[in-house]
Amino acid sequence: MFGIAIVLLMILLISRIMLKEKEIDFKSKSPLILIIIGLLLTIVIIHAYHENMTMYLYMIATCITGLVFGLIRGTTIKVWLNPTSNKWMKKGTIITVIIFIIGIAVNVGIEKLLFPDFVSGLNSIMTTLHIGVTLYAVKIMLKRKIA
Numbered sequence: 001m002f003g004i005a006i007v008l009l010m011i012l013l014i015s016r017i018m019l020k021e022k023e024i025d026f027k028s029k030s031p032l033i034l035i036i037i038g039l040l041l042t043i044v045i046i047h048a049y050h051e052n053m054t055m056y057l058y059m060i061a062t063c064i065t066g067l068v069f070g071l072i073r074g075t076t077i078k079v080w081l082n083p084t085s086n087k088w089m090k091k092g093t094i095i096t097v098i099i100f101i102i103g104i105a106v107n108v109g110i111e112k113l114l115f116p117d118f119v120s121g122l123n124s125i126m127t128t129l130h131i132g133v134t135l136y137a138v139k140i141m142l143k144r145k146i147a
Contacts, residue, residue, distance in 0.1 A: 003124030010131060011104060018092035018100065024079070024142055031135035038062075038129025045122060055122075058115045062107055062126045066133030069103030073134065074141020081146075088146050103134055 039059075046055045076096040082089050107130040111123045 007104070007124050007127045010128075011101065014131065014135075015097045015100065018077075018096050019094075021089060021091040023082075023085075024088040024090050024146070026139060026143065028139075031132050031139060034128055034132025035136065036132075038125055038132055041125045042122075042129065045125065054115060058111065058122075058126060059129065061110050061114070062130045063133050065103060065107050065110065066130040067137045069099060069106070070134035070137025071141055073099045073103070074138040074145075077138065077142065077145075079142060079145045088142075090142060100134070104130065 042055065042059050046059075073092075073096055076093055076099060078091045078093065080089055081087070104127060107127060108123055111126060115122075
């Protein structure tokens with residue numbers, strides 16, 4: 001229950017950030033930090049459950065869905081050059097938020113359908129990993145847009 005509350009809080013905060021007009025910061029380490037936390041916690045759980053290969057598949061599925069939905073979401077973000085500051089700006093749309101939420105739902109759905117017998121709380125860890133990967137994928141799309 002606590003894990004679900006954390007995930008919902010993360011979704012709310014990230015959605016709020018997505019809809020704000022802000023300068024693009026390619027130096028942000030947030031996606032990398034979330035990826036590392038998700039991977040490390042997953043590895044700890046995998047070792048606790050004696051190297052269960054199904055958990056590796058779950059981790060790979062999480063990374064793939066995060067990448068796909070992040071790349072799609074990156075296409076919905078408006079990007080422009082601010083003439084006053086000469087800095088690149090971005091602003092997400094409601095479609096950006098909807099794709100983000102659908103990506104999380106797909107990730108949780110994969111867990112419920114394909115990996116239902118795992119540790120309580122694992123879905124929160126995988127969601128953290130998914131969010132990290134999806135944020136990194138968005139960075140890739142933003143770099144392509146301004147290149």
